[in-house]
Amino acid sequence: MTKRAPSIAPQRRTVLVTGANRGIGLAATRLLARQGLRVVLTARRMEDAVEAARAFGAERLDVRAEEIDLASEASIQACAARLARAGIEVDALVNNGAVLFQGDVLTTSSDDFRRAVDVNLLGAVWCCRAFVPGMVARNHGRVVNVSSGWGAFSEGLDGPASYSITKAALNALTVSLARSTSGDVKVNACSPGWVRTRMGGAGADRSPEEGAEVVAWLATLPKDGPDGGFFRDRTPIAW
Template identity: 45%
Template sequence: MTKNVMVTGGNRGIGLEIVRAFAKEGYKVLMACRDEESGEEAKQDIVGGDVHVIEMPLDKEATIVDPFVRAEAVFGPMDVVINNAGVLDKTSWEDVSGEDMRRSLQVNTLAPLTLIQQALTGMIDRGYGRIVNVSSGWGCFSEDMKGPLAYAVSKAALNALTLNIANHIPDNTDVTINAMSPGWVHTRMGGSDAPKTPEEGAETALWLGTHEKGGPNGKFFRDKDVVDW
């Protein structure tokens, strides 16, 4: 049976390449993005594959839960969820506001949590599931949290969320949750000086979303290698 994968922020950059990669593997792909029009436009760039656009703004819980529930009603349960969407707020620590922090935490941390809460129980009940949280080296204590404050803190929280939830997944089920850093990627967020292509940035997400039974759980990866949090 064809597996379903939902990719947030799937209409551009790394997300679009993740969508393309899963489509090539024969998955039914739900491209979740802020507005349907931008998703449909991006979808035209994908030749073949079973790709469907889901409008899912990540600003608040209701705009995430309702589209997710409708998507599962139409397409069936999600086997894989890739929490790729993110926002990079470059405001300096001196000037960052509470609202700046709330926005970064909502998109980078709380929206992934909401999707995990929607998907994970069903995955455990069915005995199969893969959740991949696209994080960043800027959110790693091992790399000194060098990113802009709102971004670094929200990604560190995403890493902590990943590890905590992994501890609650039963050992006897084929369900995993992992985080990854795509590295410095040439996208609108990463900038033109970045050395990696979006295709290269998407490779680890595809690998974590399709690994065989007995694969990693609660780990943090870059280029398919485990790295410190």
Template identity: 40%
Template sequence: MSQFRKIALITGGNKGIGFELSKQLAEKNFQVLLGSRDRDKGQKTVSSLQKQGYEVSFVELDVDNTESIQKAVECVQQTYGRLDVLINNAGVYLDEGIKLIEEDPAILEKTMRTNLLGPYHLIRSFLPLMKKNNYGRIVNISSGYGQMDEMDYTGAGSYKLSKLALNGLTRIIASEVSGNIKVNAVCPGWVRTDMGGPNAPRSAEESSRSILWLAELEEDGPSGGFFRNGQRISW
């Protein structure tokens, strides 16, 4: 693969951690495909990065919409013929401080569609391209809230459940794929983004650096793991 510029797709790439991941991957000579469901915001972000000299392209992608996902797959296949890295970053956090049994069921349904089913459909749709080239690095942006111990505390029930399920998806897919395809989950920490809020101790730039190593794993690297700051953590 070294003779090629690797192709990386990042969902939710127009802001926060996704934006920083796009920028840092471009700095590492990846061809970055910045996925965003908002065409205007996505194109403006890509234009800004291109003016700074980064190799970044826009892909309209709504992870809640299987038709949108399929169009993105077709676009990548026709333009590049492969995908080397998929970072499932897009996510929602809609229920801070609300008990799961008291919240509107629509919150749980929306959260699971975005945080679990979106990554599932993306992985399922892009795996054939990775298998074709016997190379793939799939990184699922999870959370420490998805650890089993966190289920004992009230609040953010839908978010926690979605990330617990995403961790399970990570392990299942990792067990089902063979060859040089790695599937891992990562906790970015508490980050100053729209989701994390202004009081979070960690910058998106710092958090992204702790994630990117999973996109560059060697063939003997881990698969089916859950990591924070480069260290394996418990499920």
């Protein structure tokens, strides 16, 4: 009689998504959880994370609510510490949460400019610093920076100033971080297109799920996938 080797369950990967209580972040959470990944659904306010995660319980998907306020480095570090205590290793990070304020360089209020830099750029930097070293140490990781066509020099930085400038800087972070990581750690940015969310408005041409598709793809890239690129609809676009 031949003995069967004990089957080893494949390791379940964990993805952390910021600003996941609504819009593209919530849709990306759904796509990724339905692919069998564990998702850490984070939101600026814990009650919003809990409320958003509740819906996934009915589908028996593995979604854990956590609080991350991107404007607070301490909030990001506190979340990382809670996950470490719970034995949860983050394999993929989706820097999705963002704010958009109207105005050009001369008319945007100082508070709005500072807030955009804190949330759209520095929030992503602090998240990378909290979670990417673990990826490098384990020789596996994926970082997805949810950027915008409005952050592309190639498309004219054609949006409100504090938004376009911080998204262009997020693109720069993508290139710079990809250069500082080695092994099977991939860092990419994407433009989700114009999406029907609170930010995109009701007239946008894409559903949140359509916008989230490129995000979920980059978060689950295979080992031979791209690194240090900018994508829309799974196609490279110019910075």
